[in-house]
Amino acid sequence: MALIGQDISPPDLVAKVTGRAKYAEDFRAEGMVFAKLLLSPMPHARVRKIDVSRALAMEGVLGILRADEVPQADAPGESALTDEPKYVGEPILAVAAITETIAADAIEAIDIDLEPLPFTIDPLASLAPGGPNARLEGNTLTFGERGRELKSVKWTSSDFESLSEGRLPMGEPTDEWSHGDLDSAFDDADHVVEDTIIHQSLTHHPMEPRSSMAYWDNGKCYLYASTQSTQRAHAGTANQLDLDPSDLVFVGQYCGGGFGSKIAGSPINSITALLAKKIQRPVMLRITRYEENYIGRGRPGFQSWVRMGFRKDGKITAIDLYIIQDHGPYGRSGDYNTAGAITDLMYQPDAMRFRGITIYTNTPPRAAMRGPGGAQIVAMLEPLVDKAARELGIDRLAIRRMNVPDSDSRFGPNRGQLTGAFVREAIDAGADKFGWAEKSQLSGQRNGTKVTGVGIGVSPYVGGSSGFDGLLVIRPDGKLYIHHGIGNLGTHSMADCGRAAADVLGLEWEDCQVIWGDTSQNLPYSSVQAGSQTAHAHTRANHAAGLDLKQKLQEIAAATLGGSANSYRTSRGRVSGPGGSISFAQAAQRAIELGGKYSGEVLPDDINQVTTASATALSGQGVMGVAKDNFSHDGSTYSWVIGFAVVELDVETGDVQIVDYTGSADCGVVLHPRSLGAQIHGGSVQGFGQARSQKWVLDPKWGVPFSHRLYTARPPGILDVPLKMEWAAAGVPDPENPVGIKGIGEPPVGAGSAAVTSAIADALGGKCLCRTPLTTDVILAELQGRQPPHQLTEIHI
Amino acid sequence: MSGVETPVASTTSGHSRRTFIKGVVATGAAVSSSNYLFRASEGLSASERVRSTLPQLVTLSVNGQSRSVDILPQETLAMTLRYKLGLTGTKLGCDRAECGACTVIIDGVTHYSCSVLTKTVRDRAITTIEGLESPDGTLHPVQQAVVDEGGFQCAFCAPGFIMSMVALTNDHSNPTREEAAQALSGNLCRCGDYNKILNSAMRAAEYARRTV
Structure with missing residues (x-):
């Protein structure tokens, strides 16, 4: 029986329940000392002078690392330490001391003179005539004919006049695309909805703050850090430290959550490594929750406007979308562009125009957060689709079924195609599981002070990449060793993806060993564990390596027992054919004797050099399967989750309880049912937090954050979610993955968020408040007919 | 005044470092990494300060074992467990009683070990995640x-x-x-x-x- 599709207990679970699992802060080294960071108290400043003499003179202080001692990135890149901090909480320097208390006291003894610089926390404030720029070089980044360019963009006062009419100002964008004839598509519409919609920025806040420990031994750096993607974090960190990859050992066996904030290592890790090198002692840098809020990344917020045209029957004819992205001070996230493409994908309008601009602000740095761009836009637009459905008298499920794409649909500026889309199947499976027919009747029902709202959120996201390597060895103990360079976020992909190889060979899971999380253990070139890539990319890579291994086993059996290679079959640890049968253990021994390609002494030409180095180190230990994923991958791979929610809204208090939730996926073949349920539910719960409670509050006068802890940023607790949640899956194989699997990490966040924003609008009688998070005060103001507690485009409030 | 105008008006004027810090202090949000560590009070005399920062040898009952350990008066149980007793199964997610990752059982009752001073649990029975498994490896x-x-x-x-x-x-x-x-x-x-x-x-x- 195939392992794919079965529930398994992942190989790391006993370590997790006994406390033996070691996360970065759990490692110790002989002579280990502690570091603390000096963080900027200002949103934008320049260091005029720093006097560290009092700190260095303190007993127990071992050294200080300054910005000029760490690699400085070119603008608009981010460096681990800086003398021009661009947000409150940005690290300026680090101190190492024999105890953490001494290090903290030393930070207090540093005399620092900062020159305040202009700052902004609101993109529109920066776009206004004469408005401040978050960076000295400008307020946006464009990719034009001259390549990457930092620019200062200001709109005119007339651009801002729309504010008085309750509409987002929309000056000249830096990004624009369209398809179809927008004007005539709006002419075709029988009904138009239009609104200004605000989506907040929020911190990822994984449970494990990004602490790290490092030491050097004989010129080699050993770094223990939290990462989503071991092999890629290794490569990235070696690059940051200007080290040959062979001189860095990166250990990250367990990652206490990342959600996009720890994709390939954090800049902060290089502080630990460089400070350890400077003082020649192992250094532990513990990151507090408070610091995590600043340096731990956040999701970009949107100030946006949309107009959507509908035919009488519910078909969407035209969409005009404008997004201003609030981006923090560094880099450039593609969230706003992705949101445009996803809008076109999920609603399939005859014509669409997207316009957008990303603006730097002096707020914590942004990074991809689970479903970047998609998770924001679906929560913003789905309540508007409800509004149109209500006004047109169409069932809300029917309007979505009508507009979603199928496998032949095209989308986005380049009219890209999909590998396949089975969204209607997923909608139907979810509606059935949830009981849409009955539960949609609860809409508007009043019970005491509580009104019931029912919502749906359709959420697509990219579900897989390709072209990575698989690396397998069967050793003379007869076991299959699956080497994985992806991380261990608890999605179980580091275990589950190996099942594609085991299935090719007909092996039981007990005969498989997964090797992961430590780059000294010879890991192959891998995808980042982000963007729902791994379940797709690494089932493919392991399938490829499994086929290579199977071929070698067959050839070894034929050479040993006679007959042709392809007349041999592999099953349950044996290769059997016309000449009899040998065990995998015997074949592994034989491979060592034969050498060459069988034991990894001769390697394929097309594998990545990282894989070549790892395979070379593993050669001669058994029979090796090693291959690049060269399977066809025609079209974009998208997965979908449709969220169905019931909420109870208390009209006296404005409180909202989510009492029922079902998530239904189109993610190809179900790789691991229980883990799929966990991804759908867990992502949706993150979406609940986004829809309801998680936000930033920044003082507009001083640029100082107030919501810098968990209780002020309020992720959902166990009492904020339904007592029991359900899931379903369409289960249609993806045509462009030989094992039919698509990734599923991203789309549930948008589904959960959108189902809740949709359900709250439903409970309010179809009123779209067009803003997240829908906190109790916002809802209560609406219920009581008061002015909302915020201005139209106001953010971080 | 619209939400747009507010920051424009306030951020273009520029602030001196002095007014800036005054403002920050007034809002109670100054950034200092040492806020997160217990420290000797400024009000103590020199001799008191020395005494209050000297380690003290105590005996704790952890997972049924008697463990002697040098602790500081301001030391939290989570830090003692993790950094003195090698019991890193207890996690620190926030260090401020917000997340529960550091939960341990003291005399049958759950506590956030980040918010318990070690010196206060000398005569109490402390159970951590490492204490659940039977000696023969049977899981709880x-x-x-x-x-x-x-x-x-x-x-x-x-x-x-x-x-x-x-x-x-x-x-x-x-x-x-x-x-x-x-x-x-x-x-x-x-x-x-x-x-x-x-x-x-x-x-x-x-x-x-x-x-x-």
Whole structure:
């Protein structure tokens, strides 16, 4: 029986329940000392002078690392330490001391003179005539004919006049695309909805703050850090430290959550490594929750406007979308562009125009957060689709079924195609599981002070990449060793993806060993564990390596027992054919004797050099399967989750309880049912937090954050979610993955968020408040007919 | 005044460092990493300050064993467990009683070990995640239930949740799902795996009933 599709207990679970699992802060080294960071108290400043003499003179202080001692990135890149901090909480320097208390006291003894610089926390404030720029070089980044360019963009006062009419100002964008004839598509519409919609920025806040420990031994750096993607974090960190990859050992066996904030290592890790090198002692840098809020990344917020045209029957004819992205001070996230493409994908309008601009602000740095761009836009637009459905008298499920794409649909500026889309199947499976027919009747029902709202959120996201390597060895103990360079976020992909190889060979899971999380253990070139890539990319890579291994086993059996290679079959640890049968253990021994390609002494030409180095180190230990994923991958791979929610809204208090939730996926073949349920539910719960409670509050006068802890940023607790949640899956194989699997990490966040924003609008009688998070005060103001507690485009409030 | 105008008006004027810091202090949000560590009070005399920062040898009862350890007066139990006793299973997620990752059981009651001073638990029975397994390696019924349900994702919160589940199953032989949720509401899971965590808790209660 195939392992794919079965529930398994992942190989790391006993370590997790006994406390033996070691996360970065759990490692110790002989002579280990502690570091603390000096963080900027200002949103934008320049260091005029720093006097560290009092700190260095303190007993127990071992050294200080300054910005000029760490690699400085070119603008608009981010460096681990800086003398021009661009947000409150940005690290300026680090101190190492024999105890953490001494290090903290030393930070207090540093005399620092900062020159305040202009700052902004609101993109529109920066776009206004004469408005401040978050960076000295400008307020946006464009990719034009001259390549990457930092620019200062200001709109005119007339651009801002729309504010008085309750509409987002929309000056000249830096990004624009369209398809179809927008004007005539709006002419075709029988009904138009239009609104200004605000989506907040929020911190990822994984449970494990990004602490790290490092030491050097004989010129080699050993770094223990939290990462989503071991092999890629290794490569990235070696690059940051200007080290040959062979001189860095990166250990990250367990990652206490990342959600996009720890994709390939954090800049902060290089502080630990460089400070350890400077003082020649192992250094532990513990990151507090408070610091995590600043340096731990956040999701970009949107100030946006949309107009959507509908035919009488519910078909969407035209969409005009404008997004201003609030981006923090560094880099450039593609969230706003992705949101445009996803809008076109999920609603399939005859014509669409997207316009957008990303603006730097002096707020914590942004990074991809689970479903970047998609998770924001679906929560913003789905309540508007409800509004149109209500006004047109169409069932809300029917309007979505009508507009979603199928496998032949095209989308986005380049009219890209999909590998396949089975969204209607997923909608139907979810509606059935949830009981849409009955539960949609609860809409508007009043019970005491509580009104019931029912919502749906359709959420697509990219579900897989390709072209990575698989690396397998069967050793003379007869076991299959699956080497994985992806991380261990608890999605179980580091275990589950190996099942594609085991299935090719007909092996039981007990005969498989997964090797992961430590780059000294010879890991192959891998995808980042982000963007729902791994379940797709690494089932493919392991399938490829499994086929290579199977071929070698067959050839070894034929050479040993006679007959042709392809007349041999592999099953349950044996290769059997016309000449009899040998065990995998015997074949592994034989491979060592034969050498060459069988034991990894001769390697394929097309594998990545990282894989070549790892395979070379593993050669001669058994029979090796090693291959690049060269399977066809025609079209974009998208997965979908449709969220169905019931909420109870208390009209006296404005409180909202989510009492029922079902998530239904189109993610190809179900790789691991229980883990799929966990991804759908867990992502949706993150979406609940986004829809309801998680936000930033920044003082507009001083640029100082107030919501810098968990209780002020309020992720959902166990009492904020339904007592029991359900899931379903369409289960249609993806045509462009030989094992039919698509990734599923991203789309549930948008589904959960959108189902809740949709359900709250439903409970309010179809009123779209067009803003997240829908906190109790916002809802209560609406219920009581008061002015909302915020201005139209106001953010971080 | 619109939300746009406010920051424009206030940020173009420029501030001196002095007014800036005054403003920040007034809002109570100054950034200082040492705010997060216990330290000797400024008001103490020199001799008192020395005394208050000297380590003191105490004996703790941890997982049924008597452990002697040098502690500082301001030291939290989480730090003692993790940095003095090698018990790194207890996690620090926030260090401020917000997340529950550091939950341990003291005399049968769950506590956030980040918010318990070690010197206050000298005569108390402390149980951590490492103390649940039998010496022969048999998992505690709660641990077994989590394994059988495939509970948790990143699992950084797992040790804290599991300690809360142990306290729950010790106190309630047959909790409802709602009672289980109430008992676990002091623990945060950012992966949002609450459905599977509750499944694990209900199975744990079932296993605990069988072993009684």
